[in-house]
Amino acid sequence: MKIDYDLLKRFKLFGIGFAMGIGILFFILNAKKSRCNWFPNERILGIIRQKHIEYAPEISTMLAKKIIDSTAITNLLLDGDIDFSKSQVKNKPCRKYWIDGFVKKKKTVLHVTICDSIATLEKLDFESGE
Numbered sequence: 001m002k003i004d005y006d007l008l009k010r011f012k013l014f015g016i017g018f019a020m021g022i023g024i025l026f027f028i029l030n031a032k033k034s035r036c037n038w039f040p041n042e043r044i045l046g047i048i049r050q051k052h053i054e055y056a057p058e059i060s061t062m063l064a065k066k067i068i069d070s071t072a073i074t075n076l077l078l079d080g081d082i083d084f085s086k087s088q089v090k091n092k093p094c095r096k097y098w099i100d101g102f103v104k105k106k107k108t109v110l111h112v113t114i115c116d117s118i119a120t121l122e123k124l125d126f127e128s129g130e
Contacts, residue, residue, distance in 0.1 A: 041082050044097060048112055049077055051119040059121050068103060068124065076101040076110050083109075096122075 055063065062068050080101035088096040094115040101108050103126070111123040 040084070044082055045077055045080065045099075048097075048114060048119045051114065051117060054118055054120045056120060056122045059124055062124060072103045073110070073121065073124075076103065076108065080110065 059068075059073075063070065076099055080099035083098040083100055086098040094113050097112045097114065099110040099112060101110070107127040109123075109125040109127070110121060111125075113120045113122055
């Protein structure tokens with residue numbers, strides 16, 4: 001079976017143009033520090049980080065007593081896993097999420113309430129275990 005030379009040439013040109021376009025997009029998006037949040041977990045964590053964050057009195061006390069620091073909370077909001085089965089995602093006007101993660105090798109659960117422009121960190125639970 002003979003492949004038409006023009007068709008093969010078209011596929012090569014298309015491949016070169018496609019690769020160049022992907023390369024240009026990669027460099028442009030990388031320079032802007034853009035992130036594409038495709039999965040629900042990443043999207044919700046991104047939404048929380050974009051809002052004004054307020055601490056409930058319990059978490060403010062934990063921060064003052066240095067039980068946890070703001071860096072650990074920031075890391076939970078970057079790398080945590082949202083437990084959608086325990087979260088209340090259809091509450092109106094404010095949704096509630098459980099974020100699981102690890103702080104100092106302790107399993108940690110962060111309870112977050114998201115309203116219009118504010119994300120309130122409601123409660124922080126530590127569980128023993130690795």
